[in-house]
Amino acid sequence: MEHLAYFDCPTGVAGDMCLGALVDAGLPVDVLHQQLSGLPSEVRFTLAVQPVQRQGQRATQVLVHPQGEQPHHRHWAEIRTWLAEAHLPPAVQNWSQGIFQRLAQTEGRVHGMPPEQVGFHEVGAVDAIVDIVGTCIGLHYFNITKIYCSPLPLGSGTVKTAHGIMAVPTPAVLQLCQQRQVPIYDNGIDRELVTPTGAAIVTTLAQGFGRPPALKLERVGWGAGGRELPLANILRLWLGSPPASALTEPVVLLETQVDDMSPQGLAYACERLREGGALDVWIQAITMKKGRQGVLLQVLCHPELVAPCEELLLQETTTLGVRRQWQERRLLPRRLVTVMTDWGEVAVKVAEYTGRRVNVQPEYEDCARIARTHGLPWKQVHQQVLHRFWQDMGQES
Structure with missing residues (x-):
């Protein structure tokens, strides 16, 4: 608690x-x-x-x-x-x-x-x-x-x-x-x-x-x-x-736009940011001044990681500045359950709202491991995990 x-x-x-x-x-x-x-x-x-x-x-x-x-x-x-x-x-x-x-x-x-x-x-x-x-x-x-x-x-x-x-x-x-x-x-x-x-x-x-x-x-x-x-x-x-229905925590959104970087450099910068603890990193295509094609690079992180994430943005990209926005994110309570499939155990994340199950998602890495090992389509593994979950646990509260 x-x-x-x-x-x-x-x-x-x-x-x-x-x-x-x-x-x-x-x-x-x-x-x-x-x-x-x-x-x-x-x-x-x-x-x-x-x-x-x-x-x-x-x-x-x-x-x-x-x-x-x-x-x-x-x-x-x-x-x-x-x-x-x-x-x-x-x-x-x-x-x-x-x-x-x-x-x-x-x-x-x-x-x-x-x-x-x-x-x-x-x-x-x-x-x-x-x-x-x-x-x-x-x-x-x-x-x-x-x-x-x-x-x-x-x-x-x-x-x-x-x-x-x-x-x-x-x-x-x-x-x-x-x-x-x-x-x-x-x-x-x-x-x-x-x-x-x-x-x-x-x-x-x-x-x-x-x-x-x-x-x-x-x-x-x-x-x-x-x-x-x-x-x-x-x-x-x-x-x-925290309220029983959801958890809220402060986060910071960092963002900058660049129009003079190679895709390889951007990919490397995003990788470094994720390794550094960023909650999420994403890129959007944008049109900048004088019609230049560029990208908007955005980073979501906990407040205590603002300084190291900004440092990575300034070191690994060509930007000359970073904007920051203090925000809150709402988190649904979630728990992990284990589902037994024909190929072994798979972890499934279950999210709840006001005591009701609202989202069920098999762990990607578990499904990908099984798909590679057994030469199966990933979506087939994913679908069977969901089927087994609802078959075995669908009636549970």
């Missing part, structure tokens, strides 16, 4: 907002405390959970108070060792390590050093560590299997950091958003809206950025930011499951 989470971020995203939204959605504070106790003893803190008002709207704020002498600067190697030794559920451990690893790689690019030498300042503080690990604990508590996020308003102005006064968005936030091709916009608020911690959480865990996926909304959590802003400073967390 899939469980979906959607981070709706009208005023950006920060680690404490993510954690606050999860607690507001129903993550028990005692469960959070119990699992956070699996962190090493060096991470000493107390939690304060309180309801607050932001522009007249109720939300939950989670404050992390460090205890004792706590450094504000820790290296990636130290945090990685802590997480490896922590007593945490495997999923929480893997997610947390992935978030910090992405941060280390990003900070390394920003400062021109290997990730192993990166020292975290604000992100290495106890509150940031608890925000990241606590967010992963909350997502694991709700058995979340897929995470999505809205486009992000990055804010503007300046912010004081351990490296001095920096322009907003900070270099790390820009790098994180660029790596995942996050859609960004300006909401007119002159403040830092996306922190490195928040950006690292969503760019590591989210499968896509854009409009919310289709889901049966089961819970909503409201996580408060620390400041009052012209817009209610609240991250809204939507939790639910």
Whole structure:
């Protein structure tokens, strides 16, 4: 059973907002405390959970108070060792390590050093560590299997950091958003809206950025930011499951047209794109300016593969640019069943809609293998598989 989470971020995203939204959605504070106790003893803190008002709207704020002498600067190697030794559920451990690893790689690019030498300042503080690990604990508590996020308003102005006064968005936030091709916009608020911690959480865990996926909304959590802003400073967390009738997921359509490539080069480019994980690749004949005959090359891919697919298009074709469209595709629930034929087993894909069987399709490769092996027409094999399916399973629900 899939469980979906959607981070709706009208005023950006920060680690404490993510954690606050999860607690507001129903993550028990005692469960959070119990699992956070699996962190090493060096991470000493107390939690304060309180309801607050932001522009007249109720939300939950989670404050992390460090205890004792706590450094504000820790290296990636130290945090990685802590997480490896922590007593945490495997999923929480893997997610947390992935978030910090992405941060280390990003900070390394920003400062021109290997990730192993990166020292975290604000992100290495106890509150940031608890925000990241606590967010992963909350997502694991709700058995979340897929995470999505809205486009992000990055804010503007300046912010004081351990490296001095920096322009907003900070270099790390820009790098994180660029790596995942996050859609960004300006909401007119002159403040830092996306922190490195928040950006690292969503760019590591989210499968896509854009409009919310289709889901049966089961819970909503409201996580408060620390400041009052012209817009209610609240991250809204939507939790639910896919509709029973169909699954919807975000996809990106990439397209470009060319009129100066050989058919062999185009075929090779399409092959590379499919090998690179594109969901589908197709070509249409078109007439371009000055009556030139050309082709429209279109690629459908998951959001996380936009950058590598665009790179392949730019490297393997003669195009000078690529357009992209953020879309959603609807998927019917499907399952594979095995049908026994005179020539052996064949897998058959069965798709359903509102509990009714609406599409039955034998697997092409299985039919092609049998046709080649036995010297039969492919369509004969295909037809017998369908006949056997309806004969043996047509009455099943």
